[in-house]
Amino acid sequence: MASSTRKKILNTLQIGKDYTVKPAGLQWRSNTFFIVATVAIGLFTDLFLYGLVVPILPYMLHDRIGLPPDQIQSNVSGLLAAYAGASVICSPLAGLLADRMTTRQAPFLLGLTALLGATVLLFAGQTLPVLIVARVLQGISAAFVWTIGLALCLETVGPGNLGKTIGSIFSFISVGNLCAPLLGGVLYEKAGYPGVFGIGFAILAVDFIMRLLVIEKKVAKRYDAKDASVGDRDTTTNNERDGNAEEEQDNDEQQPLLGSKKEDEAAFKLSGNQPKLARIIPILPCLADPRLLTAFLVAFVQALLLGNFDATVPTVAQDYFHAGSLKAGIFFLPLGMSDFIVGPLFGYCVDRFGTKPVSVFAYTYLIPILTLLRLPHPGGKDQMILYGGLLALCGVGLAGIGAPSIVEAGAIVQKYYEVNPEWFGDNGPYAQLYGLNSMVFSAGLTLGPELAGELKQRLGYGNMNAVLAGICAVTAGLCFVFIGGRPKVLSWRKR
Template sequence: MSTSHDSSSPSPKPPTGIRWRSSTLFILSTVGMGLFTDLFLYGLIVPIMPFILRDRIGVPHSQIQSHTSILLACYAGASMLSCVPAGIIADRLATRQLPFLGGLVALLASTVLLFAGRSIGLLILARVFQGISGAVVWTVGLALVMDTVGSERLGVAMGSIFSIISVGQVVSPVLGGVVYKKAGSGAVFAMAFGLLVVDFLMRLAVVEKSASAEYGIVVDPSAPADEAENQNNGEANEESPLLRKSSDDDNDIEQWKIPPNQPTWVRRFPVISCLKHPRLLTAQGVAIMQALLLSIFDASLPTEAHDLFGFDSLQAGILFAPLLLPLLLLGPLAGKAVDIYGVKPASLLGFTTLSIPLLLLRTPHASSDSFSEILKLSALLLLCGCSLSLLSSPSIVESGHVVELYYRYNRAHFGSRSPYAQLYAVNSVASYLGLTIGPLMAAALRESVGYGNMNAVVAGLCLGMGALSWVYLGGKPRMLLWKRGRV
């Protein structure tokens, strides 16, 4: 637990195990565990939700899709509304740990209600609590990562974390389906409660680097003291690789200056003054699209698989594996590529290549040779997963880079602490907006124009987002700068 001490005390005793508890590896593992738990419990419910609605609540089959989408949207909507308050509170508190633990309390309440709920109202309330927990863990957790590693290693750190949490995304639907079919919902939620205990102990044990510095303890001696201080404070520095490889657009310092005498509401949430920049707005668009894509798969794939092949909860859970497995295998490599080559190539390639298998998802159909059609669907989902792995870190890295530049030239506006919790609150709002829109969009389009045409619409959105990424992410392309006489 993070501990502060009275400066009048001559030799305060550091917490037991402070070196390993405040090490970069343990902090990143704790954040990864928190995100893993959030997504594991989310994914645990997705493939069995239609069957809980049918078997426990008695919802007619014709209403399963709409009720599933509503429950997914409730989670996302609650998260979206909770992100900004979570970010403001986290930036104003001396430690990130307290709100991090508070999020876990909400997740516990959600799990209890999902286990015991026997009505739509209780299931909705459970999803609201789960959404609040998700907002806290993503907002505070990502800010804690930025505090710990700084911007220069953010891409590979986030790629590695997404690789860890994608295990939860891959395993939880399969486990949820298997255990629900073999042992019922009680066994499913026993796994959930066990995971919550481990997550709680790790969050309780973590010591932030700022707290260890108060005791004169340098946990990562390979990093120079001044560099570690900059990382802990989230400050930009001259040697940051992100700053060194920034485009010619970044040389115009005036674009990063924030006018003085901002309104009171802006000074209370200063990161909002950064949202005028098209690069940051585009980064939020990428976050919206990434979340929208995943939520559309969550909302429509189990129902489509049931309608085409008669899949039960176990088979629907297994079907998510080819979609999510590439995130596990390719996440760190994609994050490293973003650190080396920038966000523009990854985002452009991810969105453009994703549109192809999305268009082809109309081709699997019910037939006497269902095995070959299942293989076809699985192969297309695998290709979708490969493209999605390229989109896991560009939004977060680009957002951190832009705000780092704003913070560098406007210290008086932001105060003594960099606004990364507020930034990732905004980023989480964008993600949860996508998670809110996705299920509702999936229900509306699938019921009105069919599954194939729904995916065609989504493919068109991907192509549009890819074009915006090419123009704005990482600065204007040299071709456009040349036309404007900038190079």
């Protein structure tokens, strides 16, 4: 009896590996909604703490470190670059590590540990090197959280429901990205550093508890298996294939990316003659697929646009309307609210109609909207309303370009995995995939502000947005050709 109780306690804490005794709360801890909610909270925490600290960095450098005013801007940019650089470097490493581990929970918790360390250093740091280390830890945390979180989402809901799941998650976390800078500024003004970091530590505690409680579905199925020693692929894969075979056949016409079985064998079969590096990083051969590269490009341009708005909205608000930091932050509300409202709708459309129509529509839609951003000029309330309205319309387009990239990349790599299961191993290549996706996104987020600032200074704000509209036009064309498979009109002309 004592032995059984001990096993149950160890399994409940996910320390033990005796699958004959079920842990407490197995059913709700492995529930799809709880797993997705845990991922959403993890991504929310990452973005929230990032945005919470950004508006007070200048004050930390001036008041706490004692830097002169002429060095503040360059060091703020350096701290932002430290975050992005660490994320770019660590994202593929996080994916490779996660795919070599039996479960996602350990690296997921590792990312949270890095974020906790970063928050402590930011709260207590008194020197510039300590703040740099803190920002690097934040970047490492972002790499693990986004890579592991997206891979866990795909494994939990499947590719057929990934679009609306990602759309809903992005709508939720956009609230954190939207409110954190405003909240950070208000808390710093009213309560100082303890107020800012107090709410940060509270959110970290909630995030830690949820990550500790979650049980992955593949782990939960081990407890239901008759033979506890049988691995995941032996206990789940065959049943899933048998149960979903008819459904996949019925939905085949709605998934242009996936052809017949023979076509898939020819298109997605990997050669056995691969270089040594490809055997160490199994996802590398997939990068020869132009559809996967286009999916990464979509993520890069999305981040490029987000970085552009982060860099230019505050300066335009200041130059055109003489707005302070609080009023400038309010201009981010239309962007975030549009994403929050229509994000799930676009995610549903991706699942229902495919990635091609949504991505082509969203990028084509952004072309005239970005061009119209040359209309606002210095003035009063009417110009502020015009600028806010155009930002809200931009937010609609940004909401539409989030899900297609992730869903498309996941569908392509899943097909490679199905055709070449022995190449990728039991865990598949999904964490590696989202590690690369996170790396590309972080690179776009890093380049976006630099590109926007340079273009705005050299060409002016209106022409800068015209260049971004041109980038969207090129991206829309590439989406039409590659995303979701080759369009029928091009296939017909080829024949």
